Amino acid sequence: MPFDRPTAGLMPPATAGSAAAWRVDAAVFSVVALGHLLVALFIRTYGWDDGTITLAFARTLATSGRIALTPESVTVEGSSSPLWMALMAVVHWLGRPGFDAFIAASQVAAGLCSAVAAVLLARLLRPLAGFWVAALLPPALFLGGPFLNETMNGMEMALLAAVVLGVMTALQRPRPSAPLLFALGAAMALLRLEGVAYAVGSALVLFVLQPASRRAALALALGALAGAAAMEAVRLWVFGDWLPNTVWAKRWWPYRPGTLGGRALVRGQALIEPWLPYAVALVAVLSLGGHQRVGGAVARVRNEPALLFAVAYVACVWGANTVMGRNWGYVSRMQLSALVLPVLLALAWRAPAWQAPRRVALLAVLTLLGSMTVLQWKHVGIAFQAQAGQPPRWGITPDSYRLTGLAVDRLRQRLGLERLSLMVPDVGGTALCCERLDIIDSALLTDPFLARHGYARFGEYLQQRRPDVIETHAMWSWVTQIYEQPWFVAHYQPVVVDGSWFWLRSDLAAALPAPGPAPADAHRLRYRGRGLNDEAFIAAHPQPVIVLD
DSSP states (O other): OTTOOOOTTSSOOOOTTSHHHHHHHHHHHHHHHHHHHHHHHHHTTOSOTHHHHHHHHHHHHHHHSOOSSSTTSOOOOOOSOHHHHHHHHHHHHHHOOOHHHHHHHHHHHHHHHHHHHHHHHHHHHHHHHOHHHHHHHHHHHHTSHHHHHHHHHTOSHHHHHHHHHHHHHHHHSSSOOHHHHHHHHHHHHHHOTTHHHHHHHHHHHHHHHOGGGHHHHHHHHHHHHHHHHHHHHHIIIIISOSSOHHHHHTTSTTTSOSSHHHHHHHHHHHHHGGGSTTHHHHHHHHHHSOOOOHHHHHHHHHHOHHHHHHHHHHHHHHHHHHHHOOOSSSTTSTTGGGTTHHHHHHHHHHGGGTTOHHHHHHHHHHHHHHHGGGSOHHHHHHHHHHHTTOOOSOSSSHHHHHHHHHHHHHHHHHHTOSOEEEEESOOHHHHHHOTTEEEEETTSTTOHHHHHHGGGGHHHHHHHHOOSEEOOOHHHHHHHTGGGOHHHHHHEEEEEETTEEEEEEGGGGGGSOOOBOOOTTGGGSBTSSSOHHHHHHHHHSOOOBEEOO
8 A cells, every 4th residue: 555654553553445534534533523623613704805706706706607806897817826716616506605704704614625635644644654643733733824815705715725635645546547537637627726726737747657547647737737728718808818917917017016136025025935834834743853865865756746746846846836926915825725745754864763753742732732833813813803803994894895895885875876896906805795886906906907008098097987986095005106196186075984085086076065175083084094195185185075975
C-alpha cells in the first residue's frame, strides 16, 4: 500500500475501509464542521466584504439569469470563482435566503469544505504517519486561522483545498480513476483562473517523472484544460472578453504598486506567506521527527504519485503567487489550497517518531495555536462589538456596506425612482442588500470600462455615466482624483442619509428638502473625517447640505 508505515505497536492500524477508520473520519469531520459552524454563528455578517461580492453575483444569477452585481447593474465577470458563484446561485435558487441567511449559507458551505478536506487529509496521513497523527493533526490544521478566515468570509478556497486533496486521494489508489481525475481537474480550473495552471503544471511533473502515472496525469490535465476551455467559451459569449474583469482591474494602482520597489515588496511578501500559518508545525515535525536521509525521501516522492503531485502543486502555487505578488485580503488566502501539503510532506520524511499520542497531541496544539497568528482578529473584534450590542458603522464588512446600500435605497424611494445608480468603491454588501441599485464600482473590479482603462479616463467615464449618487472616501477619493474632476465639482452636492455622507447629482435635489448648513458633527458621519483629501475639498468648496436623517 502507498505510504505504508508501521504504528510501532501502539494499536492496530486503521485501514481505509475499517470500522475504526470510519469512526476517525466521522470524528474529524464532526469536530472541524462544528468548529467552523460556531465561528460562522459568531461572525455572522461581520466578515470581509469581498465574499459578499460573489454572493451578489450569485443572487442576481439565480433571480434574473444575468451575471451582474444587481439586476440593474452591468453584465460583467466580477467574481473570481465561477464555480463557487454557480454553487451559491443554486443555494439561492433553492432557498431564496435573505441577506443574513445567504451569508450564513456561504459560511456553512465553506466550513463543510474544510471538514471534507480534513477527512481526506486524515485518510492520506493514516498509512503515512499512523493512527494518532491522522486523528489529531487534520482538525488542528483545518481549525487553524487560514481556514477559519475562509469560513468567516464564505469564500471558495477551502473547496479548492478539498479538490486538491481529492486528487491526492485518487492518485493514492493502485489504479487511479481517470474520470474522477478529469472531473477534479475541471473543478480546479472552474474554481480559480489560476487553477488550470496549477493542475496542468502538477500533471506535467507527474507525466515526466513518473511514467506509471501518465494516464492519471493526462486525465487531470485534460480535465483542467476542458474546464478552462468551457469557461473561456462562456466568457467570450456572455462578456465578450477573454479574461475576467478582475484580472484587467488588477493591472492598475492600487492593486499593482507603481514602483519597482513596491512590486519587489509584494512579491517578497508572497514568497514567505505560504510558510507563515503552519511554520510551527513544520519546525516541530522537521526538528523532532525521526531522521531519514534526504536521498531516501526524494526517492520515495519520485515513486509515490500522491507525494510527487503534492510537491509539484506546492511549487506551482508558490511560484505563481510569487509572480502575482501578495493578494489583497488576508495572509495566505491565495495559497490556501497548498498550505497543509508541506506539513504532509514533512511527515512523509520524518514520520517514524510521530507515533506517541502525547507527542502528536502536543504537535496538534502547537499547530493550532501557531496558525492563529494569521486569523482576521480585526473582524473577530468587530463581531465582539456587535455581540455586545454596539455594531460598528465602519469596517470592511457586509454589514457596514449594507448600511450604505440601505441609505441610498431610502434616497431612491424618497426621489420616487424605480432604479438609482450609485458609484461606490465597496460593492459587496451594498449590492447584496439592494437589488434596485445600479452599482458603478469605482474600485474597478466589477466595472468593465474602468478595469480596461484605469483611472486615467475616470473623469470622462464619470461624465458619461452621470451616477445619481456617489460615495467616495479616503484612498478611493485620491486614486480617482474625483475632487479634481470639473464635472463632479459642477454637478454634485452633499446629502446626508441615515448618518452617511453622499454626493447627489444636483438635478435630482428638487424632490428633497431644501439644503441648509452642514450638521455640527458632520466630520463624524460615515465617509467623513477619515480622509484628509475629503475634508480638504469640503472645506475649500463649502455647500449647503440636504439632510434626510
